[in-house]
Amino acid sequence: MTELNTRLGMLESHLARFRETGILNLINGKTLPALSGETFETCSPVDESLIARVAMSNAGDIDAAAKAAKAAFAGWAATDGDKRKAILHKIADGIVKRADEIAMCECWDTGQAWRFMSKAALRGAENFRFFADMAPSARDGKSLPSPNHMNITSRSPIGPVGVITPWNTPFMLSTWKIAPALAAGCTVVHKPAEFSPLSARILAEIAHEAGLPDGVWNLVNGHGETAGKALTEHPDIKAISFVGESRTGSMIMKQGADTLKRVHFELGGKNPVVVFEDADIERALDAVIFMIYSLNGERCTSSSRLLIQESIAGEFHNRLAERVRNIKVGHPLDNATEVGPLIHKTHFDKVMSYVEIGRQDGAVLAEGGTRVGDKGWFIRPTLFTGASSSMRIAQEEVFGPFLTSITFRNEDEALAIANDVQYGLTGYLWTNDVTRALRFSNALEAGMIWVNSENVRHLPTPFGGVKASGIGRDGGDWSFEFYMEQKNIAFAMGNHKIQRLGV
Ligand code: NAD
Numbered sequence: 001m002t003e004l005n006t007r008l009g010m011l012e013s014h015l016a017r018f019r020e021t022g023i024l025n026l027i028n029g030k031t032l033p034a035l036s037g038e039t040f041e042t043c044s045p046v047d048e049s050l051i052a053r054v055a056m057s058n059a060g061d062i063d064a065a066a067k068a069a070k071a072a073f074a075g076w077a078a079t080d081g082d083k084r085k086a087i088l089h090k091i092a093d094g095i096v097k098r099a100d101e102i103a104m105c106e107c108w109d110t111g112q113a114w115r116f117m118s119k120a121a122l123r124g125a126e127n128f129r130f131f132a133d134m135a136p137s138a139r140d141g142k143s144l145p146s147p148n149h150m151n152i153t154s155r156s157p158i159g160p161v162g163v164i165t166p167w168n169t170p171f172m173l174s175t176w177k178i179a180p181a182l183a184a185g186c187t188v189v190h191k192p193a194e195f196s197p198l199s200a201r202i203l204a205e206i207a208h209e210a211g212l213p214d215g216v217w218n219l220v221n222g223h224g225e226t227a228g229k230a231l232t233e234h235p236d237i238k239a240i241s242f243v244g245e246s247r248t249g250s251m252i253m254k255q256g257a258d259t260l261k262r263v264h265f266e267l268g269g270k271n272p273v274v275v276f277e278d279a280d281i282e283r284a285l286d287a288v289i290f291m292i293y294s295l296n297g298e299r300c301t302s303s304s305r306l307l308i309q310e311s312i313a314g315e316f317h318n319r320l321a322e323r324v325r326n327i328k329v330g331h332p333l334d335n336a337t338e339v340g341p342l343i344h345k346t347h348f349d350k351v352m353s354y355v356e357i358g359r360q361d362g363a364v365l366a367e368g369g370t371r372v373g374d375k376g377w378f379i380r381p382t383l384f385t386g387a388s389s390s391m392r393i394a395q396e397e398v399f400g401p402f403l404t405s406i407t408f409r410n411e412d413e414a415l416a417i418a419n420d421v422q423y424g425l426t427g428y429l430w431t432n433d434v435t436r437a438l439r440f441s442n443a444l445e446a447g448m449i450w451v452n453s454e455n456v457r458h459l460p461t462p463f464g465g466v467k468a469s470g471i472g473r474d475g476g477d478w479s480f481e482f483y484m485e486q487k488n489i490a491f492a493m494g495n496h497k498i499q500r501l502g503v
Pocket of ligand 1: 164165166167168173191192193194222223224225227228229232243244245246248249251252255265266267268269299300397399425465469470
């Protein structure tokens with residue numbers, strides 16, 4: 001409790017300036033309110049109190065930011081790779097220095113527990129360091145000789161890009177998107193989610209203080225339908241890197257069509273964790289719980305569908321229910337808290353509505369499904385058993401601490417159920433039969449699969465989904481593929497015969 005009070009005291013001092021000035025934009029190196037002077041409120045999901053008022057930007061503000069990004073592009077693109085590397089490392093240093101402030105603000109703004117956010121802030125710094133080190137070689141190409149030509153490929157940054165992020169772990173995700181863009185030599189206009197603007201502002205300040213030239217990184221707050229839409233339609237913005245819901249991805253594709261936007265989408269998921277009877281049950285149980293109840297279940301890669309072999313289902317469900325019952329729901333800044341409040345009322349209502357939907361569809365509510373307290377958006381971690389694949393709780397992304405369990409008899413049935421959704425982001429597989437693991441992973445429709453493991457992100461590997469879960473990949477060189485254009489130059493190596501017309 002003392003620790004919680006100390007943290008609350010520190011949080012208050014971090015928030016004081018935002019209460020006074022509001023959360024403003026950063027355009028061309030200048031801190032600015034929205035052109036209209038309008039603002040909206042951001043409130044804490046912990047107690048619904050006002051955190052600060054936020055600049056409510058629209059197309060005019062986006063236009064100013066896009067023009068600044070366009071003007072800064074030539075200079076930043078021409079900046080030596082080593083210099084870009086040094087600045088990105090300085091940003092990482094700034095993140096480390098302010099990691100506690102970032103984590104506290106993130107907990108208060110999003111409801112995520114301290115135990116996860118304190119690490120997420122530091123992972124944000126690691127994202128910058130990883131791409132900083134890749135900056136000097138970002139443009140490296142290939143030499144692809146053909147019989148008469150020496151083909152030389154090179155890469156160059158695509159131009160000013162738009163980055164649109166969601167409210168779940170917004171800090172970490174923003175660093176993941178913005179760091180490779182800057183390392184590639186692109187300039188950025190970032191539109192963070194309206195429900196979690198705090199850490200995006202801190203991040204932009206850190207970048208500014210690290211010596212990033214004006215206009216290279218612009219922050220514009222606002223709603224998706226106005227500011228977000230304007231960003232996707234702006235002719236000076238060459239590509240949109242978007243993380244959010246699948247239906248928003250569809251809208252962005254339409255909005256960006258007239259200006260032929262390149263898009264990278266990281267969208268929703270309804271990821272299966274498949275547990276076979278030959279698995280290491282202790283480890284599988286830990287991983288099943290961790291992958292749906294950590295981060296409040298507000299995680300695109302959460303294993304929201306448990307597929308459990310019928311022969312072990314009874315015992316597994318009993319042990320699972322007991323552990324879920326013991327999960328500590330509480331104040332996100334408390335060390336003991338494992339699950340905090342959901343981001344906001346609309347989302348809380350959505351998650352709660354699935355409790356009724358699950359019951360009506362005939363699944364068994366084995367745990368949770370109730371509100372905790374009468375202030376803030378806390379919900380008891382929820383477990384439905386006895387579900388079938390056609391039920392809505394087995395098909396739709398709930399995006400909360402909400403697990404749907406379905407039993408299967410054999411491998412074929414498990415695979416059919418696992419693939420029977422519109423999404424295909426991740427899959428988790430628990431078996432000690434290596435041949436089955438290979439066979440199953442090969443047939444599973446997902447962009448990323450972990451075998452006998454929880455989700456552990458390794459930055460050089462490709463991250464992204466198939467089907468309605470996304471288009472494109474992040475990580476390592478895949479990030480540069482998106483943020484850069486390829487150019488091929490073919491040099492004739494001799495006097496090869498050219499077809500002669502009109503002679
Ligand atoms: P959302 O789609 O509602 O909003 C995401 C962002 O898009 C916000 O900044 C919002 O303002 C903006 N936006 C909304 N409408 C827009 C429009 N018409 N044009 C341009 N921008 C617009 O998503 P959310 O509720 O904030 O986030 C949760 C979703 O994100 C979940 O579906 C989750 O699975 C997904 N997600 C996916 C990944 C991944 O890597 N695949 C990672 C994190 C979150």
